[in-house]
Amino acid sequence: xxxxxxIKDIAAKAGVSTGTVDRVLHERGNVSPKAKVKVLKVMEExxxxxxxxxxxxxxxRVFRIAALLPGFHTDxxxxxxxxxxERALKTVRHYGISLEPHFFExxxxxxxxxxxxxxxxxxxxxxLFAPVFLKESRTLLEACRENGIHNVMINTYVDNPDSLCxxxxxxxxxxxxxxxxxxxxxxxxxxxxxxxxxxxxxxxQHLIDKERGFRDYFGQFPGQHxxxxxxxxxxxxxxxxxxxxxxxxxxxxPRLNGIxxxxxxxxxxxxxxxxxxxxxxxxxxxxxxxxxxxxxRKNNIDFLINQNPVHQGYMGIINLVNHLVFxxxxxxxxxxxxxxxxxxxxxxxxxxxEEFEIVL
Amino acid sequence: xxxxxxIKDIAAKAGVSTGTVDRVLHERGNVSPKAKVKVLKVMEExxxxxxxxxxxxxxxRVFRIAALLPGFHTDxxxxxxxxxxERALKTVRHYGISLEPHFFExxxxxxxxxxxxxxxxxxxxxxLFAPVFLKESRTLLEACRENGIHNVMINTYVDNPDSLCxxxxxxxxxxxxxxxxxxxxxxxxxxxxxxxxxxxxxxxQHLIDKERGFRDYFGQFPGQHxxxxxxxxxxxxxxxxxxxxxxxxxxxxPRLNGIxxxxxxxxxxxxxxxxxxxxxxxxxxxxxxxxxxxxxRKNNIDFLINQNPVHQGYMGIINLVNHLVFxxxxxxxxxxxxxxxxxxxxxxxxxxxEEFEIVL
Numbered sequence: 001x002x003x004x005x006x007i008k009d010i011a012a013k014a015g016v017s018t019g020t021v022d023r024v025l026h027e028r029g030n031v032s033p034k035a036k037v038k039v040l041k042v043m044e045e046x047x048x049x050x051x052x053x054x055x056x057x058x059x060x061r062v063f064r065i066a067a068l069l070p071g072f073h074t075d076x077x078x079x080x081x082x083x084x085x086e087r088a089l090k091t092v093r094h095y096g097i098s099l100e101p102h103f104f105e106x107x108x109x110x111x112x113x114x115x116x117x118x119x120x121x122x123x124x125x126x127x128l129f130a131p132v133f134l135k136e137s138r139t140l141l142e143a144c145r146e147n148g149i150h151n152v153m154i155n156t157y158v159d160n161p162d163s164l165c166x167x168x169x170x171x172x173x174x175x176x177x178x179x180x181x182x183x184x185x186x187x188x189x190x191x192x193x194x195x196x197x198x199x200x201x202x203x204x205q206h207l208i209d210k211e212r213g214f215r216d217y218f219g220q221f222p223g224q225h226x227x228x229x230x231x232x233x234x235x236x237x238x239x240x241x242x243x244x245x246x247x248x249x250x251x252x253x254p255r256l257n258g259i260x261x262x263x264x265x266x267x268x269x270x271x272x273x274x275x276x277x278x279x280x281x282x283x284x285x286x287x288x289x290x291x292x293x294x295x296x297r298k299n300n301i302d303f304l305i306n307q308n309p310v311h312q313g314y315m316g317i318i319n320l321v322n323h324l325v326f327x328x329x330x331x332x333x334x335x336x337x338x339x340x341x342x343x344x345x346x347x348x349x350x351x352x353x354e355e356f357e358i359v360l
Numbered sequence: 361x362x363x364x365x366x367i368k369d370i371a372a373k374a375g376v377s378t379g380t381v382d383r384v385l386h387e388r389g390n391v392s393p394k395a396k397v398k399v400l401k402v403m404e405e406x407x408x409x410x411x412x413x414x415x416x417x418x419x420x421r422v423f424r425i426a427a428l429l430p431g432f433h434t435d436x437x438x439x440x441x442x443x444x445x446e447r448a449l450k451t452v453r454h455y456g457i458s459l460e461p462h463f464f465e466x467x468x469x470x471x472x473x474x475x476x477x478x479x480x481x482x483x484x485x486x487x488l489f490a491p492v493f494l495k496e497s498r499t500l501l502e503a504c505r506e507n508g509i510h511n512v513m514i515n516t517y518v519d520n521p522d523s524l525c526x527x528x529x530x531x532x533x534x535x536x537x538x539x540x541x542x543x544x545x546x547x548x549x550x551x552x553x554x555x556x557x558x559x560x561x562x563x564x565q566h567l568i569d570k571e572r573g574f575r576d577y578f579g580q581f582p583g584q585h586x587x588x589x590x591x592x593x594x595x596x597x598x599x600x601x602x603x604x605x606x607x608x609x610x611x612x613x614p615r616l617n618g619i620x621x622x623x624x625x626x627x628x629x630x631x632x633x634x635x636x637x638x639x640x641x642x643x644x645x646x647x648x649x650x651x652x653x654x655x656x657r658k659n660n661i662d663f664l665i666n667q668n669p670v671h672q673g674y675m676g677i678i679n680l681v682n683h684l685v686f687x688x689x690x691x692x693x694x695x696x697x698x699x700x701x702x703x704x705x706x707x708x709x710x711x712x713x714e715e716f717e718i719v720l
Contacts, residue, residue, distance in 0.1 A: 037400045044393045177704040184545045184642070184662060282544070302544060337708035340700035344537040348697035 084313025179217025444673025535570030539577025
């Protein structure tokens with residue numbers, strides 16, 4: 001059969017509107033049986049086979065989405081948004097969507113820029129990315145503007161009016177929430193620490209926002225004496241250095257009784273702390289990755305804040321399809337729930353992560 | 361047109377299987393355009409109109425579901441599962457489902473039994489109910505057995521092998537979780553109280569299970585000295601008596617620093633406590649009802665555990681339809697997430713409550 005069949009040809013031959021053909025094609029209901037019969041008959045005559053070439057038939061084009069994410073080898077967290085994208089792709093592939101993943105080095109802004117360069121050699125219709133490097137992300141956003149490439153951001157919000165949308169947590173609120181949780185467990189005179197186990201945290205907008213939220217929470221109680229200490233540490237993969245850091249922190253701050261880990265690496269520090277201390281001090285971290293969950297189950301980590309990364313990736317694709325294919329308006333800021341996860345509810349959230357599905 | 365049109369008549373006339381007709385009827389896909397055309401043509405000839413009489417056509421019968429719930433006037437919580445049932449009904453009404461709500465008095469087991477009597481005068485196909493009275497619920501379950509009435513329980517789990525399923529929280533786990541939250545905020549030597557603001561709490565299985573979970577949480581730390589005190593109180597609607605009770609409790613237990621309210625009535629006690637005390641002591645309650653949320657936003661209540669009541673009602677109907685109409689097996693125990701709700705995430709959960717939808 002010819003690839004040139006268009007919705008309007010079917011509509012004309014069936015004597016119905018293109019909207020009706022579209023509704024039949026995507027089984028969106030609201031079509032009289034009579035009209036449906038006509039449309040299906042015409043499709044049959046033209047040799048139409050549903051699902052296999054629906055997109056070509058309907059839109060006669062393919063939309064290429066490039067995904068830019070950190071590679072999983074440095075941080076298993078990034079597997080989750082990618083798995084969400086892949087799951088979404090299964091439900092929208094027949095609309096003519098292709099997904100081209102590109103992975104950069106998590107701690108290397110130059111690798112990010114190199115990947116951007118590769119992507120732009122053959123510009124896609126849209127880019128779905130995690131702007132983990134603030135400065136370099138601005139470069140990418142500028143390139144999108146110049147080349148008319150749609151873009152959606154997940155994980156980290158960067159203020160950019162051209163972007164189709166941001167899907168992820170409200171980082172400020174998540175820092176504020178972490179403040180609430182630690183404050184609940186701490187006493188007057190104790191010390192709370194914010195620990196960025198990160199490379200280049202000054203260039204990570206979400207960490208800046210989390211810190212602001214965390215400090216603002218404690219700032220609500222000016223009469224109270226809970227000391228807030230912040231520390232950036234880049235050598236978190238060196239167990240010996242991390243152990244020394246922690247020893248040093250506890251020596252400097254003898255009343256240190258709560259730590260807020262601003263990303264998915266709480267488990268790295270927990271593994272360097274003596275059992276007696278781990279059980280005693282209050283720990284709040286992020287992300288339902290396996291290593292963290294193990295320590296949550298042992299009560300080594302008290303609370304994990306879930307950023308719903310699978311959902312982020314999934315909704316990134318869905319929003320692009322809604323915009324590119326269906327020409328729908330999408331909401332600019334799509335904050336996902338900040339689930340507070342403990343041993344008693346972790347299994348529900350893990351299960352839900354596997355189950356949700358949006359029907360287009 | 362006649363009401364006697366049956367799936368097998370359509371199938372015979374169209375020369376396809378009944379399964380194919382069923383798939384076309386419910387737009388479940390996997391039907392060739394050719395077969396679809398045939399089926400739709402036959403339906404058209406027979407004067408079929410989709411949605412309006414689909415159920416009659418497809419199954420030639422109506423399924424009557426009776427819902428037994430406490431009236432809203434005593435406790436606004438019960439509006440939520442009912443709203444979930446009504447929402448589900450909208451999506452399944454065309455399968456021939458009717459919902460007959462019956463309301464009993466929340467604190468009056470006799471009113472429950474009277475309502476059961478009314479329902480049984482014209483036995484429905486299924487009963488969806490909240491077994492808030494343990495003993496009287498057993499009577500109802502016995503009657504269901506004798507009359508061959510399917511039943512689904514929400515909110516409170518009662519062990520009963522005949523029931524189609526239970527949908528709701530794991531009460532033991534929610535008590536355990538409340539223990540964790542208070543334990544996190546309490547110090548050695550302080551007192552934690554479990555307060556049942558309830559009539560007849562000994563006859564409420566979910567309260568018994570919550571208490572067991574709560575005590576078991578603290579039982580994990582035998583070396584620690586946190587005193588657990590429990591109190592049942594029935595006169596919670598008398599503000600003066602409730603105030604006296606609280607005064608008395610704080611006088612008896614000078615180191616009382618945390619209260620676990622085992623149902624949706626935390627706000628009633630909060631409104632009887634002096635501001636200074638409310639802000640100081642740790643409070644964990646249940647349920648996202650307006651009165652509680654107001655106090656959560658003011659930091660008077662520290663944590664609310666969400667039982668997802670709208671979802672309970674919704675899934676109660678959906679599971680009955682899956683069983684009655686589609687003859688599907690359903691899971692016996694369907695625990696819903698125990699969301700830990702604070703000011704920073706309450707709006708997400710309220711929004712989600714309005715949004716979810718299951719596509720059958």
